[in-house]
Amino acid sequence: MAIPSVPRAQKPLLFFASYSGEGHTNPVLAIATFMVRRGYEVVYLCSKDFEEKIKSVGAEFIEIDWAPQLKPREELSRVAEMPPGIERLALQLVIIFYKAMSIRARVIAETLEKLKARDPSRQIIYVEDILNMGAMPFRYSCSLPAGFDNPPKTIGISPIPLLIQSRDTAPVPLGLSPDSTDSGRARNQALWKLAIEGPLRPLTDAWLQALKECGCATIPSGNPMNGWYTAHDATVMLCSPSLEYSLSDMPSTVHFAGCLPRGKVSPSYEYPDWWPEVIAHGRGSQSSKRVIFVCQGTVNLDWRELVIPTLRAFADRRDILIVAALGSRGARLEDDVDIPSNARVIDYLPYDAVLPLAHIFISNGGYGGLQHAVMNGTATVFAGETEEKAEVGMRGAWAGFAVNLKTQTPTTDKLRAAVAEILGNERYLKRASELQAENEALDCLSRIKELIEILTE
Numbered sequence: 001m002a003i004p005s006v007p008r009a010q011k012p013l014l015f016f017a018s019y020s021g022e023g024h025t026n027p028v029l030a031i032a033t034f035m036v037r038r039g040y041e042v043v044y045l046c047s048k049d050f051e052e053k054i055k056s057v058g059a060e061f062i063e064i065d066w067a068p069q070l071k072p073r074e075e076l077s078r079v080a081e082m083p084p085g086i087e088r089l090a091l092q093l094v095i096i097f098y099k100a101m102s103i104r105a106r107v108i109a110e111t112l113e114k115l116k117a118r119d120p121s122r123q124i125i126y127v128e129d130i131l132n133m134g135a136m137p138f139r140y141s142c143s144l145p146a147g148f149d150n151p152p153k154t155i156g157i158s159p160i161p162l163l164i165q166s167r168d169t170a171p172v173p174l175g176l177s178p179d180s181t182d183s184g185r186a187r188n189q190a191l192w193k194l195a196i197e198g199p200l201r202p203l204t205d206a207w208l209q210a211l212k213e214c215g216c217a218t219i220p221s222g223n224p225m226n227g228w229y230t231a232h233d234a235t236v237m238l239c240s241p242s243l244e245y246s247l248s249d250m251p252s253t254v255h256f257a258g259c260l261p262r263g264k265v266s267p268s269y270e271y272p273d274w275w276p277e278v279i280a281h282g283r284g285s286q287s288s289k290r291v292i293f294v295c296q297g298t299v300n301l302d303w304r305e306l307v308i309p310t311l312r313a314f315a316d317r318r319d320i321l322i323v324a325a326l327g328s329r330g331a332r333l334e335d336d337v338d339i340p341s342n343a344r345v346i347d348y349l350p351y352d353a354v355l356p357l358a359h360i361f362i363s364n365g366g367y368g369g370l371q372h373a374v375m376n377g378t379a380t381v382f383a384g385e386t387e388e389k390a391e392v393g394m395r396g397a398w399a400g401f402a403v404n405l406k407t408q409t410p411t412t413d414k415l416r417a418a419v420a421e422i423l424g425n426e427r428y429l430k431r432a433s434e435l436q437a438e439n440e441a442l443d444c445l446s447r448i449k450e451l452i453e454i455l456t457e
Contacts, residue, residue, distance in 0.1 A: 012122065015111070015152075016032045016127045017104075020064075024132070027159050027260055028157050030263075037058075043060045047063065068100050069103070071096060076095060079091045084386050090203040091203075097133065098206035098224075101214075102213035105137050108128075108135070109142075113146045123456065125452055125455055125456070126153070128155075129157050139231040139232075155452065156231065158235060158238060160367050161391045162237060163228070164228075164229045165222070166188070167188055168184070171191050172390070173387075200223070229251055230253055233253065235254050238260055238444065240256055240439045258443065266350075272344070283359050292310070292320055292323070293362070294311075297363070305364065306364050306383055306410070310362050313412035315343070316342055320342060323358070324343060326347050326348070351369070356377075356378075359429075363381070365389030366384070373396075377436035389408075393405070393406065402428070
């Protein structure tokens with residue numbers, strides 16, 4: 001049953017915030033943009049890096065000083081040298097998100113006070129990406145901002161897969177398939193116990209310390225990652241249920257809204273001179289040549305891991321056109337890297353420009369890459385182990401539209417085999433098309449709008 005639109009006079013003020021990073025802010029800003037266009041007043045708290053972008057969509061921008069959030073490069077570099085696994089992931093989460101969590105929470109509480117003072121009778125609904133954790137202290141009984149008798153209603157937006165502890169799954173990022181049999185649940189329970197008491201311990205300690213600094217009266221127990229999905233009145237997964245494991249103990253606060261819609265390529269974007277070649281051979285054309293698009297996203301710029309191996313794996317093949325994007329404006333490969341005759345390399349290329357034409361997407365497993373692949377119906381090869389990337393690859397293979405190489409540094413032979421598997425088996429493209437239709441039908445932004453309306457008092 002459709003929920004009637006709330007008259008403008010009754011609409012709450014929407015207060016958005018996100019961790020300062022493309023993968024965190026872009027999805028949340030897409031939601032904020034949609035709500036502005038639906039007649040809502042939107043205030044957005046973020047670092048100055050995103051000021052122009054936020055103002056351009058019609059939202060009010062409030063700056064958070066990001067200097068206290070900046071991490072010592074030496075500390076991050078030291079952790080990055082560790083092998084992929086639970087210990088490395090836990091320490092990265094501590095350094096990046098938890099050490100300055102209390103500072104973000106304080107600024108958010110102060111901003112809520114100021115916004116409430118503008119109109120004490122008006123409801124404020126707070127929306128953030130779940131790793132920002134600005135609303136989490138409210139869940140654990142911190143002092144309320146002035147003007148609030150009860151915590152504000154909050155919505156969390158997940159820019160990552162569902163990494164919650166479940167009796168049906170093993171700890172992340174072990175890359176183990178879910179298992180809800182009696183023996184599987186016994187395995188999962190034992191592994192979670194070992195993880196929480198061992199390599200996840202620094203994460204738990206940092207979580208409890210951050211909540212203490214926020215003045216929380218309730219001291220939680222268990223897995224810190226659970227709080228990402230349970231601290232809000234509603235937590236939105238930006239995917240359809242088919243892209244996640246079916247958990248028997250799924251929190252009632254978790255809602256599957258589907259992937260965000262494809263973005264529009266900016267009219268000012270200048271396509272490369274060779275773009276007509278991509279169109280001529282792209283998906284939907286009569287050409288027998290196949291277009292392979294490879295990109296490592298915007299964070300990992302060590303192109304020796306995936307971009308260069310892909311160039312070498314399919315070098316000079318007449319049946320393949322390789323399109324490689326380096327993920328950073330102005331970036332270029334080193335002079336000693338040979339670019340094959342059938343390869344086209346560019347610094348930056350919008351996913352939603354190239355993926356509709358690509359027969360295969362080769363990705364290092366960023367969650368944004370998965371979502372773009374799904375919304376463009378593109379079969380994918382995932383090759384990632386760090387951060388959440390091992391779990392993203394698992395989800396792609398689980399959903400049936402991707403091959404997961406389970407490595408950060410695939411060999412040329414593995415890349416050739418994965419591409420041959422997809423090109424030789426129509427089920428990958430068929431499944432990619434099914435998932436595209438499934439997620440389009442969910443209508444992500446409208447579903448999030450409905451959640452906001454449900455929380456409106």
